[in-house]
Amino acid sequence: MIYQQTGIMIRQTNYSETSKILTVLTEAGEQVPLMARGFNKPKSPFVVLRQGFNEFLFTYNRFKGIGTLNDVDVTERFKVLNGDFDLYTHASYIMEVIVRALEEEMAYPSYYRLLTTGFKLLDEKNERYSVTALVLIKMLPAYGGELNVDHCAICGQQDFKNYSHYSFKYHSVICNRCLDEETLERAVPVSNKALYFSLYFKHVKLEDVKSIQISEDVGKALLKFIEMLYEEYSGVYFKSKKLIIK
Structure with a gap:
């Protein structure tokens, strides 16, 4: 069956001297493995996939397992x-x-x-x-x-202007008014x-x-x-x- 899906190539693995197995993350959030035959050839139709991060429209055949890439077109270039x-x-x-x-x-x-x-x-x-x-x-x-940064772990204050530390003991932020020897234990200034x-x-x-x-x-x-x-x-x-x- 022939498919067309927009996606970004997230992984490539050498299969042979000239071919690669690509993994595409589609806009549906699915990982699709595709065989790109002749990927490494100078005149490969997939040369655009070697030009950095871009979004593509992938056309491929697939029944089960690894599909076969037929064509690829750029839909968005991150130049x-x-x-x-x-x-x-x-x-x-x-x-x-x-x-x-x-x-x-x-x-x-x-x-x-x-x-x-x-x-x-x-x-x-x-x-x-x-x-x-x-x-x-x-x-x-x-x-x-x-990420617990909504309020002070000790007093519950929600004024970020008074936040000054994050505590790995309390797993949250601590405001200036609650700083002491105990609360500063495993706390880092931020x-x-x-x-x-x-x-x-x-x-x-x-x-x-x-x-x-x-x-x-x-x-x-x-x-x-x-x-x-x-x-x-x-x-x-x-x-x-x-x-x-x-």
Whole structure:
């Protein structure tokens, strides 16, 4: 049966000297394995798949198991992202975080929307550290973590201007008025701006994020904070992370 689906290539594996097996994440959030015969040939019809991160319309035959790729057309080019090494590394990080949370035979349409939103925001030159942090925040529950920044763990205050620390003892933020020797145990200082944006990104609907224009310093602080949560609650190490310039 012939299918046509929009998607992004998330993985490629050598099958022979000239062919590869590709894994496509479709807009329905499904992983589709496809045989791309002649992929490595100079005049391959699939050469466009070697041009970085882009969204494609894939035409393929499939009955069961691995399908056979027949044709591919670009539906959206992320030209700026692919032409800037720094942006490209952030895109790689975003993709790894999302792809590693995928499970076989499960559909994740929200993950696909998150991936394309992250790519579009980077391509439009929004603040890159904040874009990456947004994706990590949205994906945190998939890795067993929870972002508790809505109120002070001790007094329940909800004024982010007074937040100054995150406690790994209480698994939440602590305000200035509740800081003492006991509450500071396993607490790390975090800027209130970083905590505010982490709260905002946690609750904002993805379709409402049109742009992210905050300072790079705040973006870096935000990403550093979210990465600390991943280290504490998931224990997962992302290889792409080491390429990000801190």
